[in-house]
Amino acid sequence: PGTASLLTGTLPWTHRAFDLYGLVDEPFVEKNIFTAFPNYYRLAYTHNPVANSLLNQLSEKMEDYVPLENLLLTNDELITTLFRKDESTAIVSWTRALKNKDEGYSYSLFMSHILKAFRERSISDLRSHFPGGIPHIAGDNYFLLEDAIDWLADTLTKLPQPFMGYFHFMPPHGPYNTHKTFFGQFDGDGYWPAYKPLDLFSEEQSDIFEHLLRKRTNYDEFILYVDHEFGRLMDRLETKGVLENTWIVLTTDHG
DSSP states (O other), rough: OOHHHHHHHHHHHHHHSTTTOOOOOOGSSSSSSSTTTSSSSEEESSHHHHHHHHHHHGGGSSSSEOOOOGGGGSOHHHHHHTTGHHHHHHHHHHHHOOOOOTOOSSOOOHHHHHHHHHHHHGGGGGGGGOOOOOOOOTTTEEHHHHHHHHHHHHHHHOSSSEEEEEEOOOTSSSSSOOOOOTTTTTTTOOOOOOOOOOOOOSOOTTTHHHHHHHHHHHHHHHHHHHHHHHHHHHHHHHHGGGGGOOOOOOOSSSS
């Protein structure tokens, strides 16, 4: 609903994109952020499969709709290419048949293990750079934020002007797997959050406060990574002169 509101300038009750993978009401296919810039070169990309359903719906109003899988290290390109007009249902079937759940099994006891081994081999060289694991979407669609930033910086310096772009990257969405450069940056800083009474529905565990502090630290380390990459983007655009006549609007999710 929040992304649909950004794209249409209306509240959820108006655009109607309430549910997971929900789409906006038909009038907003003709009236949205992309149609507001009719004489601009319009393009969009997202890492986020849920937001991607909206961009796909509005793609006819863009000059360049970049497929989600283009900036993933491993992806579901086969299924999204074959069933692009029925992606939501197709991905559910693909996930059940070929992706291992947390418990280590899927509906297919054979193909899922082959797929997992293939994907593990393709990212094995990167594991040493991410102590907590490589950033991913839905468990195994891995990506590097720095790749997305490099792509975006290169793209924006080569576009015909004027242009209008919408780019929706996953970070700082969880899991908060930061780069090794920022891992442990807050160790020993002496920070301890103010005590707050536990909510009635909080997880019951003996070390709940230590657990929350670890989670918050993971998040802060991830924010350092995101902030560094956004700074790199701004530096590149400034060096190339793009910022001399371009507005950049930064919105955030999960903080």
